Amino acid sequence: MTAIPNLIIETLPEFLLHAITLERESVERYEELGDSMEVHNNPQIAAVFRKLARYGELHANEIEQHATGLELPRIPPWDFKWTTPESPETGDMEQLHYLMTQGQALIFALHNETQGRDFYAHVAATSTNQEVRELAAEFAEEETDHMNWLNAWIRNLADPDSVSPEDLDPPNVTE
Amino acid sequence: MHGNTPITGLKPKDYKTGIKPVWCPGCGDFSVLSAVTKALAHLALPHQNVAMISGIGCSSRLPAYTSVYGFHGVHGRALALASGLKAARPDLTVLVAGGDGDGFSIGGNHFLHACRRNMDMTYIVMDNEVYGMTKGQASPTTAPDWTQSKLTPHGPGVPQFIPAAIALVSGATFIARGFTGNPNGLTKLLVEAIEHPGFSFVQALSPCPTYRPEHKAWKKQVRPVEEEATSDPIIAAQRIQTDDGMSTGVLYQTTVPVWQPEQGISADTGQLEEVFFV
Amino acid sequence: MHGNTPITGLKPKDYKTGIKPVWCPGCGDFSVLSAVTKALAHLALPHQNVAMISGIGCSSRLPAYTSVYGFHGVHGRALALASGLKAARPDLTVLVAGGDGDGFSIGGNHFLHACRRNMDMTYIVMDNEVYGMTKGQASPTTAPDWTQSKLTPHGPGVPQFIPAAIALVSGATFIARGFTGNPNGLTKLLVEAIEHPGFSFVQALSPCPTYRPEHKAWKKQVRPVEEEATSDPIIAAQRIQTDDGMSTGVLYQTTVPVWQPEQGISADTGQLEEVFFV
Amino acid sequence: MTNHNTVLTCSTLSVAITGSGGSGVVTTGQMLLKAIANAGYYGLMARSAGPQIRGGESAVMLRLGSEPVDCLDDRFDVLMALDWLNVSRFAEEIPLTASSLIICDPDAGEMPEAIACHGARSLELPLKKLSGAIDGGRINMIALGVLAELLGLPETSILTVVETALAPKGREIVDASRLCISRGYSTEKNAGLEQTLTPVASPAKRWNISGNEASGLGAIRGGVRFVAAYPITPASEILEWLAPSLEKVGGSLLQAEDELASINMIIGGSFGGVPSLTATSGPGLSLMMEGLGLAVTSETPVVVTNVMRGGPSTGIPTKSEQSDLNIALYGFHGDAPHLVLGALNIRDCTFVTDWGVRLAEQFQTVAIILSDQSQGQARSVIDPPPMAPACKGRRTARPDTQEYRRYALTEDGISPMAIPGTSGGAYTADGLEHNEKGTPSSMSLDHQQQLDKRLGKLTGLDPTENWAESRGSGKIAIITWGSSSGAAFEAGRRLEAGGQSARVIAVRLLCPLPGTLMTASLEGVDRILVVEQNHGGQFFHYLRALNLLPDNAEMLARPGPLPIRPGEIMARVSEWS
Amino acid sequence: MTNHNTVLTCSTLSVAITGSGGSGVVTTGQMLLKAIANAGYYGLMARSAGPQIRGGESAVMLRLGSEPVDCLDDRFDVLMALDWLNVSRFAEEIPLTASSLIICDPDAGEMPEAIACHGARSLELPLKKLSGAIDGGRINMIALGVLAELLGLPETSILTVVETALAPKGREIVDASRLCISRGYSTEKNAGLEQTLTPVASPAKRWNISGNEASGLGAIRGGVRFVAAYPITPASEILEWLAPSLEKVGGSLLQAEDELASINMIIGGSFGGVPSLTATSGPGLSLMMEGLGLAVTSETPVVVTNVMRGGPSTGIPTKSEQSDLNIALYGFHGDAPHLVLGALNIRDCTFVTDWGVRLAEQFQTVAIILSDQSQGQARSVIDPPPMAPACKGRRTARPDTQEYRRYALTEDGISPMAIPGTSGGAYTADGLEHNEKGTPSSMSLDHQQQLDKRLGKLTGLDPTENWAESRGSGKIAIITWGSSSGAAFEAGRRLEAGGQSARVIAVRLLCPLPGTLMTASLEGVDRILVVEQNHGGQFFHYLRALNLLPDNAEMLARPGPLPIRPGEIMARVSEWS
Numbered sequence A: 001m002t003a004i005p006n007l008i009i010e011t012l013p014e015f016l017l018h019a020i021t022l023e024r025e026s027v028e029r030y031e032e033l034g035d036s037m038e039v040h041n042n043p044q045i046a047a048v049f050r051k052l053a054r055y056g057e058l059h060a061n062e063i064e065q066h067a068t069g070l071e072l073p074r075i076p077p078w079d080f081k082w083t084t085p086e087s088p089e090t091g092d093m094e095q096l097h098y099l100m101t102q103g104q105a106l107i108f109a110l111h112n113e114t115q116g117r118d119f120y121a122h123v124a125a126t127s128t129n130q131e132v133r134e135l136a137a138e139f140a141e142e143e144t145d146h147m148n149w150l151n152a153w154i155r156n157l158a159d160p161d162s163v164s165p166e167d168l169d170p171p172n173v174t175e
Numbered sequence B, C: 001m002h003g004n005t006p007i008t009g010l011k012p013k014d015y016k017t018g019i020k021p022v023w024c025p026g027c028g029d030f031s032v033l034s035a036v037t038k039a040l041a042h043l044a045l046p047h048q049n050v051a052m053i054s055g056i057g058c059s060s061r062l063p064a065y066t067s068v069y070g071f072h073g074v075h076g077r078a079l080a081l082a083s084g085l086k087a088a089r090p091d092l093t094v095l096v097a098g099g100d101g102d103g104f105s106i107g108g109n110h111f112l113h114a115c116r117r118n119m120d121m122t123y124i125v126m127d128n129e130v131y132g133m134t135k136g137q138a139s140p141t142t143a144p145d146w147t148q149s150k151l152t153p154h155g156p157g158v159p160q161f162i163p164a165a166i167a168l169v170s171g172a173t174f175i176a177r178g179f180t181g182n183p184n185g186l187t188k189l190l191v192e193a194i195e196h197p198g199f200s201f202v203q204a205l206s207p208c209p210t211y212r213p214e215h216k217a218w219k220k221q222v223r224p225v226e227e228e229a230t231s232d233p234i235i236a237a238q239r240i241q242t243d244d245g246m247s248t249g250v251l252y253q254t255t256v257p258v259w260q261p262e263q264g265i266s267a268d269t270g271q272l273e274e275v276f277f278v
Numbered sequence D, E: 001m002t003n004h005n006t007v008l009t010c011s012t013l014s015v016a017i018t019g020s021g022g023s024g025v026v027t028t029g030q031m032l033l034k035a036i037a038n039a040g041y042y043g044l045m046a047r048s049a050g051p052q053i054r055g056g057e058s059a060v061m062l063r064l065g066s067e068p069v070d071c072l073d074d075r076f077d078v079l080m081a082l083d084w085l086n087v088s089r090f091a092e093e094i095p096l097t098a099s100s101l102i103i104c105d106p107d108a109g110e111m112p113e114a115i116a117c118h119g120a121r122s123l124e125l126p127l128k129k130l131s132g133a134i135d136g137g138r139i140n141m142i143a144l145g146v147l148a149e150l151l152g153l154p155e156t157s158i159l160t161v162v163e164t165a166l167a168p169k170g171r172e173i174v175d176a177s178r179l180c181i182s183r184g185y186s187t188e189k190n191a192g193l194e195q196t197l198t199p200v201a202s203p204a205k206r207w208n209i210s211g212n213e214a215s216g217l218g219a220i221r222g223g224v225r226f227v228a229a230y231p232i233t234p235a236s237e238i239l240e241w242l243a244p245s246l247e248k249v250g251g252s253l254l255q256a257e258d259e260l261a262s263i264n265m266i267i268g269g270s271f272g273g274v275p276s277l278t279a280t281s282g283p284g285l286s287l288m289m290e291g292l293g294l295a296v297t298s299e300t301p302v303v304v305t306n307v308m309r310g311g312p313s314t315g316i317p318t319k320s321e322q323s324d325l326n327i328a329l330y331g332f333h334g335d336a337p338h339l340v341l342g343a344l345n346i347r348d349c350t351f352v353t354d355w356g357v358r359l360a361e362q363f364q365t366v367a368i369i370l371s372d373q374s375q376g377q378a379r380s381v382i383d384p385p386p387m388a389p390a391c392k393g394r395r396t397a398r399p400d401t402q403e404y405r406r407y408a409l410t411e412d413g414i415s416p417m418a419i420p421g422t423s424g425g426a427y428t429a430d431g432l433e434h435n436e437k438g439t440p441s442s443m444s445l446d447h448q449q450q451l452d453k454r455l456g457k458l459t460g461l462d463p464t465e466n467w468a469e470s471r472g473s474g475k476i477a478i479i480t481w482g483s484s485s486g487a488a489f490e491a492g493r494r495l496e497a498g499g500q501s502a503r504v505i506a507v508r509l510l511c512p513l514p515g516t517l518m519t520a521s522l523e524g525v526d527r528i529l530v531v532e533q534n535h536g537g538q539f540f541h542y543l544r545a546l547n548l549l550p551d552n553a554e555m556l557a558r559p560g561p562l563p564i565r566p567g568e569i570m571a572r573v574s575e576w577s
């Protein structure tokens, strides 16, 4: 993995802040998507996102454990050293559709986890700090587990590649 | 920073109300909500000292989703309402949000005059080049050849309105363009805009997947502005006019005195009445 | 030239109604009346094929004094009324007249959108940098430090609105500035504006001796533009922004397709009704 | 409970279909309406939806019968629930009784309390499984088959509709849908309706049209050839229909930058001699009032179709209310006589708009035409609407009239209008008070004369035939206007059937309201109920203002969003006996 | 001719001064008013002018007396014509009789027929020559001296006024003017007035103020500290007075780009917790209606002072009319309960604005305050106006209220409003229908509750003391509002003096109009005349709508521009006997 010069994370607190933010933003996004799917009467997908949020929550708590006692830096959102426009596990909003299928939702999540994995792998490969490299590698590993888990879930779906059903209802005006 | 004492430890989520947005999944406006709350958290502004004013449209639903003071006014008049609020309450941080229809069609006059007046507030337009709320008609920023609206079956046929260019000649002192596909970049622009003393205008390219699905392509078209922000209006005009409307970043920034009514008490009502005595 | 058959032998006077203007002696608007009638006579346009639309203000009294069809509408809406007329009656030569308050304050939105729409009409603004009709308040073109209005005792405090600059970024295709101290020059500009296919905007610097007596000095300040009219919006913008608003002549001219609704009959009402039958 | 809820409605059947976004509720409703239309019936279909732009829950509410249907019934015979998601939102819009039939899928989960509480019969069908068994099958098509069978429609009539509607989507989809429909027909049902649609003999030629389309058509019939407008719910469909249609008949539609522009644009168009109209809803109408005053004063005919929604302010944009009567009648500064008309039902949207345009042209003034969301956005199968009386058209000035005076004081108050292009007719129209020539004047005589003229000319309107629809007789009168008329007429019919005769007067020409005709229609009446869908009793107070109501008159004024139903009126009148 | 034109007006003197542009008519009138004020009298001064922006002919019309004067008389005792140029324009505004005295300069040419026709006495004075003989002399100063002497004013009182008024122009001018005045006093007059002003003993403290200034003051008294507005005739003087005055008391005025901006700006200011107002006239009010609906629905208190002019449309901007009552009452789309108040006279402009602001604040709604050109642009010498009742002020939310609900359904319908800056109070104000928290809702229950709340809260208004001014008793009632009140009261006094007792009720609180109080005041009344200055009888029909008038009630509704005069009312009432 090639190092992107200004994206090199040097210290443990900086790394942990990234990791916590990654997970927290991911949780928040999944919750938001859960809300949105509920609002749009797609309870099945809402449940998928809620589940992903729950897992993320656990993961975030775990990472926060690592940070106990450390003073984390304050970094403005735009100065995070992400390799993606937003934090890696927030996904591409425009991929969403209210009629999205379970397969599509899981692929969306898989994309997130992959980006997460890539981020950690990038840190593991490029950080100048040994401790950071090790922890990042560990997290990358965990993300890989998530990917595997998602892949398994996807494989178990009857129709993983399903496309959204055609939207038979015209959009409404609400105001 | 408007004399507010920042409160630390506030997270973006603390600036959300928990009311679930009615927006279509995939709508760019979600990212604007996210960027706004991140910017407020970054600036650590106390909720009670911020007001978010809007008009009518999908995008104008924003205030109800942020946990600061809000006013969801009538179509096209958000800037006027906000200007009155700021004039009467200069201590507040005033944000204004809305759509391209709200801001540039029915609200065009207030846009012109708010830019000129240069009061210290921030105006965020979620530009989706369409009237989302009313089923997808052409807005001023819609391309002349977009034929998907039943009201303009041959396309609106008139050149696109260039918000940054109008803002510039009208006198806005901070002009930026962001993209909802890059919410952190947008957050940065919003923070700068809010910190800017004077009228700051942020055009947020915010796709409407429902009526303008073709705007998925924006992702590939946007790019950061190449040059540093200029404070020279001539240079800024040139850049804005010659670019394709897809470059993001601060396009123009200058500092000129902010308009704010004179304040201070020098008389009571009784003294005012003295002149009437015979 | 709108397909009108010119009638020769008409004199400027033939375009006056004989109603005596209520304007103050010395008002610049007299020269605009004179220039308009000279232009119409020069173009030899038949009275019945010309319409002169205005809003409210001293300047907006113009239609009653010209012997073409006229509409003295409400404050700020002249361009809208004129656009409807032109859309419904493309065969007419449509002129629009008014003041800086009417056109740029209350009417600002229609100005923006009329420029964009580029319908074939001519808009003459008699700019006296004041609301004449209502006793001398600041208008958008009033200088920030003009303190003579009781409503803005410290001066309006906001930068002057630059009509030509706004017209340019909004999409007007002919932009000129004239001065009532040079009525024949103004006549020439009006003739060119009327002949221009598309939206032509003529800012006529028209002093108001009653409320802005200091504008007597304009006579010494105006001068012809130095360069040829450009069709390059970037160059035009640069020139307009850098000059002091006192150069007169054609500032910009370009030719782009004029907006006009499609016309032609392909069905009768009965045919339209067919779709409803079960 | 009184018994008026069930009297005499046996000839219609009411069906609601609900489901969440994407389930195709609206499509299903439209197909069902088409099918019953093909089979010779009449019907009305209203819609309701959640606050989401897309993917929200939605409901269609149909009432079908062998005679024209102008209002929803007090209760539904069938609720077809494609799923239960958020269906409680519609509970109050879809009143059920113990004899209603609820069709649902046992796999969709438990029936929400708001629905279950009525104790209606239920017919459980495995909609999802049935559709799942068909490649490309869809729940809503199964449901359509089920409903059509229960209603007693021949299978072919529904298949034809599906075939035509889906043909553009390709053979596969059509075939899958046909299969679904058939499965819906054939699947075993352990419950049914107490009655089916009574067969119709030789059906007349009928139309399937929405109220907003009907308004658009009325405009074109009346002669409108220029429209400028700004989109607004629930009026936009008028514009959507007009934009391409106008173009075909040589007119045009211009999307304006705002309502201030649109009203002034149509004043411009009409000044140019082209009959002009705009369509809007409450907030837009508010913005147009200054322009409308200009049209009245300058005597430039223009028409505004105002499709009312819940108010005040932004209010409830997607729901109906009759609360813009006040602004339509009184919303002008100064004394500004003009015309206000109200459409009584979807079919009447065409007639009243047509008539309104013609009256505006003849009297050179403003006509405000009130429709509302409940009819504008609903569809109906109707008899083709009648043409409005021709009226006299716009009185124009002949070329080279001697000493032309635009605002000449003529006997009937109408002055010939010179249309640009007319030689010797040049004049300046003005919103300032003026003398006969149009020159501004502040003289009291000119003011009085022009005020008298603008008011007086409207007395030339002969309202005899069309000012109201009136049915029945007796000592009780129900006076109403607009979309409440359907419920009022039905209440009248039911009262009559119950032996209590009543007259129902639905006023179409709201202003100037012909007082003598109204008084004549009320002769011998003991008690009056004024029915309207708003909070303040706007029509009631207007009638009071005109001194047309006896002291004991009462009002049934109830705000939106729920439509006024016949039973409500019955309940109120029955308090009197 | 009936004799009511002369009864009981002997205690006042009416003087008109006319002249062409530059002759100083207005200055003369103002100085005369100041002088009589100094001498302890009361007085009213109205103005009229030609259509020219500058240099047009103008007229001032004064009525002077030892008691407060609230309307012009039926005829003028004196016409001072500085010249005859275009004076006919004012003929109908300055009614003369055979006993009037016309003062004019024989060198000014022949008296125009419109003036001469009354057969008034005339006093010819060589005004021009007299002034020409004085270096820097001016005709109007000569005229002032002449008038002052005829009226019986001590010369010193007029000299003091001239001295103070002209001091800034330098000694020379002052001296020349003093000389002119003295010459006016001393010059020989071969005719005089039948009476002079009756001396007053110890004059009370009085004010010299215009109605528009009085309105501005009322706003500040009521607590207004933010104003946004767009200039318009005849309301601009309110703004001109307020701009510097507000600044002194810690407030501000913002000149907006248009009325759509100004109304929304004050909504913003008020949302921010600062009592806010705008002033406008008919065309501006029309443009504000959408914003006003937002204020009603979002329950944001705002006040609009509407100074009426001749309507409709641009109408007659410089002349008075009471024809904006309809739009003020009914000009909203949807049901939008709010307050409408009318100022009865110049002095009342302060009281009613003060009260209106307080009521708007207490009830968190819109107050429209109607004044008109005839009082707004006129000046009067008055007793200092009383303060309005304090009212309860705006109910605000305490910081960190638990579960704050902006639109909570409270007992009195008023919900505490959180002002930005209040911690824990953040909410979103909305013009969409909403639930108690302010979240948009289209549910019928929320709609009904919020409609009921917005209407119901106004029942908390106790109108007892101030809803109307009412004088006299008897079987005849004259009901009126706004600036017609002065004439109505005077008619009442004259009737009484003629032995025919009448009650006059001038309504200040127009909406919600307290029906029971009105009914009580009308007890025992046989005949009612409703007096107002408009074409349509707007107030009359409003009272009808509220069912407050018996069938035989009549209206005297007459449009502008001429003011309603007592004699007109007398003439109408005398038809009854």
Ligand SMILES: Cc1ncc(C[n+]2csc(CCOP(=O)(O)OP(=O)(O)O)c2C)c(N)n1
Pocket (backbone or CB within 6 Å): A175, B056, B057, B058, B059, B060, B075, B098, B099, B100, B101, B102, B103, B126, B128, B130, B131, B132, B133, B134, B139, D230, D231, D232, D233, D259, D283, D284, D287
């Ligand atoms: C006075 C008025 N006119 C029209 C409307 C209808 N309307 C509501 S939102 C809207 C346009 C919204 O477009 P935009 O501002 O671009 O917002 P978006 O929905 O695209 O975010 C319109 C025309 C209205 N509410 N009020």
Ligand SMILES: Cc1ncc(C[n+]2csc(CCOP(=O)(O)OP(=O)(O)O)c2C)c(N)n1
Pocket (backbone or CB within 6 Å): C056, C057, C058, C059, C060, C075, C098, C099, C100, C101, C102, C103, C126, C128, C130, C131, C132, C133, C134, C139, E230, E231, E232, E233, E259, E283, E284, E287
């Ligand atoms: C809706 C409305 N608001 C305000 C006015 C009052 N008004 C009449 S003319 C005018 C301003 C005129 O200024 P401008 O257009 O510059 O014309 P000028 O008199 O200077 O030629 C105003 C504010 C009005 N007539 N209508």
Ligand code: SF4
Pocket (backbone or CB within 6 Å): B022, B023, B024, B026, B027, B028, B029, B058, B059, B128, B132, B133, B207, B208, B209, B210, B211, D053, D054
């Ligand atoms: S319609 Fe478009 S703008 Fe509106 S919420 Fe949906 S995606 Fe967003």
Ligand code: SF4
Pocket (backbone or CB within 6 Å): C022, C023, C024, C026, C027, C028, C029, C058, C059, C128, C132, C133, C207, C208, C209, C210, C211, E053, E054
């Ligand atoms: S006031 Fe000014 S603009 Fe108006 S007529 Fe007089 S000089 Fe001209």
Ligand SMILES: [Mg+2]
Pocket (backbone or CB within 6 Å): B057, B099, B100, B101, B126, B127, B128, B129, B130, B131, B132, B139
């Ligand atoms: Mg938009």
Ligand SMILES: [Mg+2]
Pocket (backbone or CB within 6 Å): C057, C099, C100, C101, C126, C127, C128, C129, C130, C131, C132, C139
């Ligand atoms: Mg001007």
